[in-house]
Amino acid sequence: xxxxxxxxxxxxxxxxxxxxxxxxxxxxxxxxxxxxxxxxxxxxxxxxxxxxxxxxxxxxxxxxxxxxxxxxxxxxxxxxxxxxxxxxxxxxxxxxxxxxxxxxxxxxxxxxxxxxxxxxxxxxxxxxxxxxxxxxxxxxxxxxxxxxxxxxxxxxxxxxxxxxxxxxxxxxxxxxxxxxxxxxxxxxxxxxxxxxxxxxxxxxxxxxxxxxxxxxxxxxxxxxxxxxxxxxxxxxxxxxxxxxxxxxxxxxxxxxxxxxxxxxxxxxxxxxxxxxxxxxxxxxxxxxxxxxxxxxxxxxxxxxxxxxxxxxxxxxxxxxxxxxxxxxxxxxxxxxxxxxxxxxxxxxxxxxxxxxxxxxxxxxxxxxxxx
Numbered sequence: 001x002x003x004x005x006x007x008x009x010x011x012x013x014x015x016x017x018x019x020x021x022x023x024x025x026x027x028x029x030x031x032x033x034x035x036x037x038x039x040x041x042x043x044x045x046x047x048x049x050x051x052x053x054x055x056x057x058x059x060x061x062x063x064x065x066x067x068x069x070x071x072x073x074x075x076x077x078x079x080x081x082x083x084x085x086x087x088x089x090x091x092x093x094x095x096x097x098x099x100x101x102x103x104x105x106x107x108x109x110x111x112x113x114x115x116x117x118x119x120x121x122x123x124x125x126x127x128x129x130x131x132x133x134x135x136x137x138x139x140x141x142x143x144x145x146x147x148x149x150x151x152x153x154x155x156x157x158x159x160x161x162x163x164x165x166x167x168x169x170x171x172x173x174x175x176x177x178x179x180x181x182x183x184x185x186x187x188x189x190x191x192x193x194x195x196x197x198x199x200x201x202x203x204x205x206x207x208x209x210x211x212x213x214x215x216x217x218x219x220x221x222x223x224x225x226x227x228x229x230x231x232x233x234x235x236x237x238x239x240x241x242x243x244x245x246x247x248x249x250x251x252x253x254x255x256x257x258x259x260x261x262x263x264x265x266x267x268x269x270x271x272x273x274x275x276x277x278x279x280x281x282x283x284x285x286x287x288x289x290x291x292x293x294x295x296x297x298x299x300x301x302x303x304x305x306x307x308x309x310x311x312x313x314x315x316x317x318x319x320x321x322x323x324x325x326x327x328x329x330x331x332x333x334x335x336x337x338x339x340x341x342x343x344x345x346x347x348x349x350x351x352x353x354x355x356x357x358x359x360x361x362x363x364x365x366x367x368x369x370x371x
Contacts (some may be wrong), residue, residue: 006055009151019232025121027054039231040238040326043157044088046227049219050154050236052197056124057150057206058131059106060115062141069103069115071274072134074258074267077115080105085178085193089258089266090127091276095283096254098130098262099123100246102195104180116191116206118152120248121295134275146154150190151212154156154189154204155219156239159226160367161201167218168192172203186215189252197236200369238323241332244294244365249322250305251334259284260336262292262364290317290336294364295350297331297357300324303350310349310356311341319350325366332366333359 005028014021019030032039032049042048060069069077075088084105090098104116119127124147131143131190155164161172169184170195180193183205188209205217221229246252246261258267258280267283283289297303302324309317317337325332333350341348344363349356 009209010051032232032234036234037326039229039235042229047160047223048231052154053151054121056119057146058117059144059146061112064140065113065115068139068141071295082107083179085180095257095276095279097252150206151209156196156198156200156202163223198239241321242367260289260349287339291339291342293342293360294357295333296362297359301352302331303333308351309335316341
């Protein structure tokens with residue numbers, strides 16, 4: 001581990017608790033504490049606690065904050081009601097995905113409309129530069145990178161909402177999915193959202209950096225009776241893969257457009273203009289590009305990123321993410337394949353270490369939490 005890596009406000013706790021630290025997008029982050037499978041199953045059955053402070057948090061304030069973001073994002077921001085959270089994309093002029101993001105309508109700050117944009121850690125510098133490139137001289141909007149000043153904690157799992165009841169006001173149980181509120185969190189002023197990246201219910205907390213460890217330790221202590229386990233990047237990845245959620249650098253890139261990725265719901269081209277809008281409008285009905293699919297793999301061997309997908313011995317695509325699913329107890333993968341072999345039920349094979357292993361295209365997500 002080099003000294004040049006960035007540390008989250010919870011870094012010392014991770015090290016003290018024996019977290020296996022790795023370089024992730026320039027941050028020193030825990031990949032696991034006990035085992036990935038144990039942390040994964042704790043999240044599915046009780047509570048997983050994740051430090052996601054490496055995610056970028058960009059604040060936009062001012063009269064033009066909404067219209068400015070509306071020009072950058074594929075989903076409409078103007079008219080977004082206070083307390084709403086929206087999944088969206090940032091694309092380039094050709095429609096390629098620069099990042100997938102969450103935009104929060106936070107409310108008013110000193111009488112000025114305020115929004116928060118949460119971006120992927122690996123893309124923060126790129127998105128900040130993109131914002132500056134497209135900000136006009138007459139845009140009355142202030143942009144502040146709040147990443148270093150805050151921490152972000154994900155509390156995920158079927159008992160997560162109950163755990164947060166004693167810590168967060170207003171209670172997360174009163175909030176709708178994909179909503180957010182300015183909140184008191186462990187006595188500190190912060191932001192809570194009913195969002196996550198695991199396929200489970202729960203919330204994400206944004207708190208001042210100097211209060212993060214106290215809040216984290218309180219969650220650990222009070223969650224112990226509910227089966228809480230701190231969880232690292234390894235479990236976060238297996239959980240999101242089971243939930244069919246794309247990861248930038250794997251399922252998403254500047255060479256991939258939203259329709260290929262199955263994210264057409266996050267594109268609104270009617271009666272608005274944004275960067276990449278015309279390119280996306282022209283390609284929305286095209287069927288000639290590879291498509292993201294889910295694959296169930298026979299046997300126990302895992303199809304890793306980059307493995308070839310074949311139909312009748314001919315390469316038709318590549319795996320972008322693969323794992324052995326702790327919940328389903330079978331290998332699963334996501335891949336981009338030719339559109340003519342992307343239908344549900346199509347029988348394919350994956351070249352796993354030189355051996356053709358049978359696979360079948362299945363509906364995403366692989367896992368959905370019980371209602």
